Structure formats: C-alpha cells, structure tokens
Amino acid sequence: KLEDIWRRMLKDIYSKEKKAFDGEKMTCAELQDELKAILKTKRYLIILDDVWTAEDFRKIKEVLVNTKMGSRIIITTRSDEVASQADDGYKIKVKPLEAEDAWHLFRRKAFPRTENHICPLVLQECGKLIVGRCDGLPLALVAIGSILSLKVQNVTEWGLFDAQLISELNKNVNLNHVVKILNLSYKYLPDYLKSCFLYCAMFPEDHMIHRKRLIRLWAAEGFIEQIGNCSLEDVAEGYLTELV
Template sequence: HVYNTVKENFDVAAWVTVSESYRIEDLLKKIVAQFGITVNVANNEMRGLSKYIHNYLQGKKYIMVLDDVWAERSWPEIRNVFSTSNCTSRVVMTSRKQTVLATREFAYRIHLEPLQAHHSWVLFCKGAFWTTDEKKCPLDLQELAWKFIAKCQGLPIATACIGRLLSCKPQNSVEWEDVYRCLDSQFAKDVIPDAHMILKVS
C-alpha cells in the first residue's frame, strides 16, 4: 500500500473516507481520530474540533488523505482546518468526479484511466480463483465472468472485490447467476459500483 510507505516520511498521517453523504462534524471527528488527537469529540462542536486539529498540526509535517470525495463543497468546508505553516505537508484528495478537483488550489492532478479489458480479466481471475494453482476461469463460466467485469467499468477495487466474493461461492453458473442478479439490483444504471455495494450481496 503506497500510503503506508509514504506516511513514514511525515510526522503524522491520516486517511479519511469522505463518501457521498457526510456531516462536517462527523468528518472532523474522523480526522481527529486518525491523527490520534486527544480530545473529547462528544463535547466539541465543529469550531472547537477545527481549532484542535489546526493547533495540533502547527509545525508538523503531515499528510492528510481525503478519500472518495463526492461534493465540491467538501474542501472549502475544511480547508482552514489544515495548518499551512509547513510547506512540506501534503493534502491528497481522491474523487470520481473531476469537478471536485477543479479548484486551482491543488498543484497536481492525476487522472487514472479505467483498467483495460485484459488487465481487468487478470485481476478478476486472481480474486475469483485464488485457491487454484493456475487461477484460470473455467470455460463454462467465462461468459458470466465477462458480465461481472463489464459491471465493474474498469475499476480495480470493484473488480477485485467481486472476484473475491465469487471465490467464496460454488463455481457453477447457477450460483454465479444468482450473485449477478443481486449485484444488478444494487447497481443503478448511472451509479459507479463500489466495495460497499458489492459487500451487500456477500
């Protein structure tokens, strides 16, 4: 995991998943917990939590990862929490929406392309057939396997999660079709699949 390696170069580090629906107070409490700040979060409102975080980060070299950010308002809401006293500190945001990262405040933007079909297939098979030596998909399941891969839209985490989910199921078309129907009911046509949705059918 890149984060676990990189964070060793910083005084303190935190990784918080923001997700589509969140409350700013809950997000600040997560940040407090991840940084290991000693404070009674139950007795502090948003302003108090923001002050604790800001003061804690003063003079420290920190890395803060805000993962899976959906709302454009997220960064403006918490921007002032982070101390700018150390120019070697870093705030990293990940998002599925380009508009979230459109602000000029971010010096670098990296757009990750979806996995190509071949790479998706390899990743899927590694997860679905990890207990076998060859990690190959039987011929009678290949059509269904490609349907699962298509659902993942080239997203590595979705592909890996579905593969691992199927590894716990009997390897026959009846069982796999049942899983596919469950997944199909979870995914709206315009929704990108994520691990939380996949885990609901496990």
C-alpha cells in the same frame, strides 16, 4: 458533519503523541481553532477519502493551514467539481482497468485456490462476458469474482449468473457494498438531474437512446428549467453533458 471530522482528526493527532483528547463538549469553532493551532507546528500528510462536495472541501481546507514545511493534503473523490479545486499538475484521474488487467483481477477472486488462478477453458467465454459487464471497475470485479468462487464451476451456473446479474446486485448480501456505491452516486446527483436520469429507465435495456429525442422528451415532461434566454433544448443539452 464537519465537527465530527475535526474531532476525528484531533483524536488521531493526539493519539500519535500519546495524549488524551476529549472534544465532545467543544463547539465546531473551538475544534477548528484547536486544529489550526496544532497544525501550525506540524509537517503533516492528511488524506481525505471520498469527498463528495466542493463546498465541504473548501471548509476543510480553511483549517488545514499551510505551514511552509512541506505538508501535503491528498483527497479522493468521484466528483469533477471537487477535483477542480486542485491545480492541473496535481490531479490524477484513475481510469478503469484495461481488459487484460480486469480479467486477471477477476480470476484471482473467482479462482483463489487454483494454481496461477487459471480459468477453465469451458468457462472463459462466459467469464469474459461477465468481466465485460464490470466495465473495468475493480470494486465490481472483486465482488462478482468472489461470488462466483462460491458457485459450481460449470457453464450452466455461470450463464445463469450472467443472465441474472442485475438481480444479483440487488439481492445478494455479499454484493451490497456495490449497490451502496451505485446508490451514493445517484444520491449525490443534483436534484434537477435525478428525474432526467430515472426517465432513461423508460427505454429497454441496451436500447440506443438518441440524444435529440431524449432531450425533447425531457422538455415535454417538464424536467428542464428555463435559464435566461437559452432555449429549453440548449439547457437540456447541458443537462445531458453533465449527466454523461
């Protein structure tokens, strides 16, 4: 809730000045006014991590007054819509790790007590297969590398883990935070895309899904809404582009 954000920000600001703050009984409007009044006198750096919707960010920006004193706001987001709120010159798109960096990060976690984190030669082929499944995502590399550091270091054990990786993601408590990230990504899909996304589970793993066939199947299932004079296939093309 936005009022919780205002309270947290005010509490942090007051704590820096060693002042007590009790905003529990203040309304959302009162909290906003208090925050605006304080920030007008400050040169500030505020970081907002993992912003999900552009509408929420617009509401937050209304309170973060520009004092013309060199203040800055940094936001992180996985949403292109949120990122579009920033000018082009101020956007940094974090890309997945290159293969060499991904392998290095994985080795640091999988072999934390080995000198220079060297992977045994017999495990390299299987290890690189597992790293490849992480698609350069640091969170996945760290979590999976940490799990493998606790397993017996032989080809049989690692091969079994690779074969059951999807199952491991769902049942291993040490990987729950990865599952939560994936669940959040699904949760914040627009409703009209959720059914389209889930429908892809009808196809076998690693199956090549042809674009035209997929959008016709979506239309046949009734997932595509009629928009103006556009054909259902044209609307579905837009859905697919957005989903990708």
